[in-house]
Amino acid sequence: MRPTLINHVADLCLYSATAAQPEHGILTAFLSSSNGTDRRLWAQHIGWRLNKLQPAEAQGNWERWIKDYWARRLDNRPVRLTADEGGQMLDWVLPAGDLFPEAVGLLVKSPSRFPGAFLFFRNLKDSPVLAEHPAETAQLAAHVLTHLNGPVAVCEEISSVLHALIATGNPALTPTLRQACEGAAKAGCPNALAWAKALP
Incomplete structure (x- = not known):
């Protein structure tokens, strides 16, 4: 077509x-x-x-x-x-x-199945949803990071998003954010497992 x-x-x-x-x-x-x-x-x-x-x-x-x-x-x-x-x-x-x-x-x-070289996290880190809907944003980040099709090239932006969510200090988000950090690590972000140590 x-x-x-x-x-x-x-x-x-x-x-x-x-x-x-x-x-x-x-x-x-x-x-x-x-x-x-x-x-x-x-x-x-x-x-x-x-x-x-x-x-x-x-x-x-x-x-x-x-x-x-x-x-x-x-x-x-x-x-x-x-x-x-x-x-x-x-x-x-x-x-x-x-x-x-x-x-x-x-x-x-x-x-x-998400391609690894995408700009989504660059847009997400500057989006108001990060502050307005932290639970849904965490859910979104975890879903994307556990369904990647290849390595990522935006680890700095992913780190920014996850650290902003971790900084909320909301223990209800901990399991989802831990899953997101593990997905980021598998996708090639070298310090992603260390990010999870800051979880409440």
Whole structure:
């Protein structure tokens, strides 16, 4: 399938009031007729576009169709969600705005395989969700770090995120953050196990 068609379907979903609705048929037809690579590229384009939108527009897309779409895909409708798609949908989470906790809940239920050389943690360390939703952010970090597909190249940013969460001193986060530190260590962050020693 040509990339121009994949991008066109993604843009229709983001800018049309009806294209992503299951009864409208455009997105459903695309998903049903495309292969795994096409769907992965489509998810990647949606993530790229969401991060370019104004925050209110991105959250509006979450409210209008993304939340329901993701729930349907977890129910294998119209096709099963793959780990490669789930890996690209990581970039959908931060633009969710007020729906961030729900976005994390959807991602951690999804099959996921995240590429190691991604910029997600660079964006996360500067995001307000770090202070506003520490429990969900810890859950997100642990999920990503335990489902990496290859070594990471952003250990400094990962350290910044995890140390900010550790600094909350919340013992309820300890098991999740320990899992995150162990995942970072397996991914090649040399001091990650030492970070866990600061956990309450």
